Amino acid sequence: MNIGRRIYCCLLLLLACSCSIYAQDVVLRGHITNRTSDSVRITYNTDRLAYYPKEFYAPLDRNGNFSVSFPVPADVYTMVELRHGNHLAELMLTNGDSLKVIADARRFDSSISYTGSGSDIQNFVAQHTLERGRVNQYTMRIRNHIAETPEDYLKGLENEKKEELAFTTRHGDKLPARFRRIWDASFTYYNYFFIEQYPQMHEMQRIRRYTDTIPEANYAVLKGLPDAFDDEYLQVPPYLLYLSGLFETRLRGAGYAVPVTDSANARKLLDSVDKLAYKLLPTGSGEYFIAQSLYARARVQYIERSRAVFAAFRKRWPASQYLPALQKEMDMAERLQAGQPAPDMNVTMADGKQVRLSDLKGKVVYISFWTTWCKQCVGELRMMERKVKDMFANKPVEFVTVSIDEDTATAKLLQQQMGLTGNFTYTTGGWYAPAAQSYGVRALPAYFLVDRNGNFAVTQPPSPQRSTELLVAISKLY
Structure with missing residues (x-):
């Protein structure tokens, strides 16, 4: 990510x-x-x-x-x-x-x-x-400065923090010293985190679209960003955010490749990030850093790298509190690998017939998880309708969209309004819906490509936004 x-x-x-x-x-x-x-x-x-x-x-x-x-x-x-x-x-x-x-x-x-x-x-x-x-309104005030030059951005963040510390001075005379230290540290680390975000967010604000092409001048904000590591602040959420992006941001500013895909250059960047974390972070912060990095990437990078990172983590922290979550994530990553069987689920076909996903063996199946509140989901479903589905008319290809909305009626209504065709599954429960759990869905939209044998065809299939890549990926399977 x-x-x-x-x-x-x-x-x-x-x-x-x-x-x-x-x-x-x-x-x-x-x-x-x-x-x-x-x-x-x-x-x-x-x-x-x-x-x-x-x-x-x-x-x-x-x-x-x-x-x-x-x-x-x-x-x-x-x-x-x-x-x-x-x-x-x-x-x-x-x-x-x-x-x-x-x-x-x-x-x-x-x-x-x-x-x-x-x-x-x-x-x-x-x-x-x-x-x-x-508290989270502080982040909104910081975002108001994102269009400013690096120099003005840093001044703006510092002024925002000064106002917060002044509030603590006015009203915090009865506070326990430890709480006051934790509270004030939150705003310091919010600033550090948003300094890390500035190079890319500023450029996106400037050109009004997503980009990974970042001018070198944007990285000027990083020059004064300190190594402010302290395990006491592991209870401060902004400190965790600061840790999560610090080394990657610095290395990107030094010219390392952006880890959009699991390429050799991307792995070089991530390996360098992990080496810095092991070398520079105190024990608790390092344990968290490696754990969150593996948790975020276990399913989207080569499984061999995930296995190696997990093995090194267990050796370094054999009694870590994060091991159960990481083991569960690794198990899911293994289950979602290409060649593994896709979990079965109910599907309502376009003609209203109720079948199981396993009944569609012999066909290629592209599965999309979505909700009505996910704007990216809705946009990409429209894109799939316009750019992808017609290319496979009369081919052994099925498209299944899985709504995990609590309100099934709203999902069906939006589907009709958008003119979506194909096969639909409605399963309530949000992230805890059985289908979402069996496919390990924790972010939306989520896509899966199943081959004619009922197995995952690839570990990370293209989204409808990458329509050309998706057309090629599907075409290879029938």
């Missing part, structure tokens, strides 16, 4: 905490007046490598009271979202917190307040929401 696209995936992890070992529960009680829903929902993520949010619900009684307890990682601060209807509050919780929250749904942000163990931190975060917005 190249840097320009990684930003969109990485930002899904901004609520991630940094430890998987649980201590005692957090207790959260509350009273909401003028309620707009019958419950509150608690969500947070405890997986550094992926976004699998944990959810807890608490009903409100007729007086608007609720109570809920849930486990959080030990000895770190975890960002938690409390939702009531359309209202959202951020909390930074640690094990042992016991809180009571009071809020009026008619003026939610300005009315919310906390008492109990940990309340100083939560009232500080609530005040931040009121004055500065939610």
Whole structure:
């Protein structure tokens, strides 16, 4: 995954905490007046490598009271979202917190307040929401500077951070020193991460389209980017983002090839990145770095490289907390290799007939996973309709689109509005839908090409956007 696209995936992890070992529960009680829903929902993520949010619900009684307890990682601060209807509050919780929250749904942000163990931190975060917005709004303010010159961009980021630190100075006198250090570090590492993103994002902003061709001048922002490594900040999500892109960005600025495909030059870049990580990073940061890199690339690079990286990781960190997730990802990478059987699933054919994917043996099958909220999915399905399908009329080729929308009716309606033809599968459950799980789908759109024997034809098939390559790939199989 190249840097320009990684930003969109990485930002899904901004609520991630940094430890998987649980201590005692957090207790959260509350009273909401003028309620707009019958419950509150608690969500947070405890997986550094992926976004699998944990959810807890608490009903409100007729007086608007609720109570809920849930486990959080030990000895770190975890960002938690409390939702009531359309209202959202951020909390930074640690094990042992016991809180009571009071809020009026008619003026939610300005009315919310906390008492109990940990309340100083939560009232500080609530005040931040009121004055500065939610934490991720900082990234939006940074993006407003992306069109500026490298010099002005760096000045803009520094001014944004100064305003955040000034807020902490005004309101943080009651905060624990460790929390204040972690909180302020978030904005420092957000800046570092977006400095890494600047070369490509600035060019894309300038030409108004995606590109990997980046002028050398754009990399001037990297000159002052420090090696600010500290395992204490593994609980700070922006620190993880900073780690994930640092070495690759620097090497690209030095002229290394962009790893769009699994070419020899791309492998040279990735091997160099890993060597720098092993050499320069402290133990915990290095463990995370290699783990997240392998997790992101296990399925999209030659399986031989993934096997080698995984073996080296297990040798270096035999008791790593990331090993279960990495083993699962490696198992999936092996299952999705060319020549392996494609998992079976139900398919509704264009004539309404219900069949199994295995019933289509003897034909080439191109499978597309999508949802209505994925704009790229919708755009590429339209592209497939215009540029690909007609080329295989009366050929032993089938196109199967798999919607993982929770709302099947909306998916069917959009399909009709776009005039999509072919065979469709509707399976609710989102990422947890059985078909999505069996194919290891964790990003959309996702494509799979199955040969006439029912096996995966290639490990990474072209998308409809690469229509010429897709036409050639399919034509080779029948």
